[in-house]
Amino acid sequence: MSVDHYFLLGRSGLRVSRLALGTMNYGKAGFHAPFGKTEDEARPIFRSYLEAGGNFVDTADFYTAGQSEEILGRLISESGSRDRVVLTTKVSHNTDPGNPNAGGNGRKHVIRAVEDSLRRLGTDYIDLLLLHVWDTLTPAEEVVRTFEDLVRSGKVRYGGFSDVPGWYAARAQTYAEAHGLNPFVALQIPYSLLGREIEAEYVPLARNLGMGIMGWSPLGGGLLTGKYRTGDRGVTGDGRLGREGAVWTSPWQADERAWHIVGVLEEVAGGLGRSMAQTALNWAVTQPGMGAAVVGASSVGQLEGNIAALDFELPADARARLDEAAAVAPRTVYAMFTTAYQANGINTGSKVGDKPRGYAPPLWHG
Ligand SMILES: NC(=O)c1ccc[n+]([C@@H]2O[C@H](COP(=O)([O-])OP(=O)(O)OC[C@H]3O[C@@H](n4cnc5c(N)ncnc54)[C@H](OP(=O)(O)O)[C@@H]3O)[C@@H](O)[C@H]2O)c1
Incomplete structure (x- = not known):
């Protein structure tokens, strides 16, 4: 595995690197400004990613109040990489406080936001447009139809979700399938050794409904x-x-759990002769x-x-130690059909593995 080894994203024909480059820290404005980088600081990072063969870049309209998109657009343009790059951006956040339709996932805002993103990115199409976050209001059907129109207009190639409830993504995807509309191919959600909560609901959702997870x-x-330590002064480190x-x-x-995971990760990485970052990343991807x-x-x-986190194989015993340190107990309902009950065949009378072939729905990814 390497960054120039490309994988199909979800149930699509889009080929992407296993490590996507996040650009939330490009720019010096807005919420992300305290850790933002200038364009001159961002340029060599972006160039190194491209030179290594990376092709998957991620931004959002709301990062650094639009500067991330502007900087990324210029870096793509000056490097002549628009065709090579799979350019991902997101919409949902309100960019004009006081105007209720200048945020959220309604048709009026999403279309306007895409126009604004295209202008900031200096391009006429977005490869992967993600709904950034559930607005708790807009019907899934409206989102599906809006994305369909954007794809048909040529402004967007593929659609996906980020930070929405599992049921909402499932309803949208099922509606799209039932009506022969463009499917959603990606689900961007938080995932690391520190947080494995998505494994119960989102991982089976994504695998069954053809969405590649972007953790x-x-x-x-x-x-x-x-690089961080905890003490009287809270979290310290460079x-x-x-x-x-x-x-x-x-x-x-x-918290205590996080520091425990960090401690185990340090030992496992030391045993492998790898950095902690590489070990944590290899585990995640x-x-x-x-x-x-x-x-x-x-x-x-x-x-x-x-x-370099992609160029080694995590040994099974190392993965097992990390899995154990970072384990999360299944919540009540999930526990009824996962390990404890299934192992004993209590709940369904037999283990899932005992079902005849063809019982399980197809797994589209991974
Ligand atoms: N969909 C969403 O809602 C959502 C939300 C958040 C993020 N994202 C996406 O995910 C991307 C990554 O998010 P993130 O930056 O929060 O998470 P991250 O990748 O877990 O952390 C990245 C930060 O860790 C430090 N770092 C990275 N590699 C390092 C290394 N090898 N050694 C030491 N320190 C290292 C750097 O911070 P320092 O400056 O401190 O060194 C870097 O900015 C974002 O850019 C964005 O594209 C999406």
């Missing part, structure tokens, strides 16, 4: 790199999480259902180290 914050925003008033964008806290890990970097050195 975001696979390093927990940097916590899994080993990085964005160690600063006074640090902005946490990852959903996982630096090779988990079931994973299309790609969306990783950020603030220097070329970090990026190169992260790309």
Whole structure:
């Protein structure tokens, strides 16, 4: 496996690198400004990714108040890589407070947001458009139809979801299938050793409905790199999480459980002669259902180290130790049809594996 070894994203013909380059830290404005990079700082990171053969880049209209898209658009243009790159962006956030239709997932906003993104990115099409976050209001059918129109207009090649409830993604995909509309091919959700909650619902959803998972914050925003410590002064270390008033964008806290996982990761990585970041990334991208890990970097050195995470195989005993340290207990309903009950054949009278061939729905990915 390497970054220039391309995999099909979900049930699509789109070929992408296993490591996608996150650009949430390109730019110096808005919510992400405290850890943002200037265009000159971002350029060598982006170039190194391309030179290594990476083709999957991720941004959003809301990152650094639009600057991420602007910078990325210029970097793509000056490197002449528009055709090579699978350009992903997202819409949902309100970019014009006070105007209720300048945010959310209604048709009026999504179409306007795409026009704005195209302008900032300096291109006439987006390869992968993701609904950034569930707005709790817009019917799934409206989103499907809006994405369909965007694809038909040529402004978008593929659609996907990010941070929506499982039932919502399933309803949208089923509606699209039932009406012969373009399917959603990706599901971007948080995934790292610090947080495996998606495994119960989203991984089977994505595998059954043909969506490749794009796991975001696979390093927990940097916590899994080993550069942070905890103490009286809270989290300390040389990085964005160690600063006074640090902005946490990852959903996982630096709590006792997290430090336990970090400790085990340090031992496992040491035993393999690999960095903690490489070990954590390799684990994440090779988990079931994973299309790609969306990783950020603030220097070329970090990026190169992260790309090297793809060039080794995680031994089974190392994975088992990490799995155990990062295990999450299944919630009530899930426990009824997972390990404890299934192992004994209590709930269904037989184990899932005992069912005749053809009982399980097809797995489209991984
Ligand atoms: N869909 C969504 O809702 C959503 C949400 C969040 C993020 N994302 C996407 O996911 C991408 C990644 O998110 P993220 O930046 O939060 O998570 P991450 O990839 O887990 O963490 C990246 C950060 O960790 C540090 N780092 C990376 N490699 C390192 C290494 N080898 N050694 C030491 N430190 C290293 C850097 O921070 P320092 O500056 O501190 O060194 C870097 O910015 C974003 O750019 C964005 O595209 C999507």
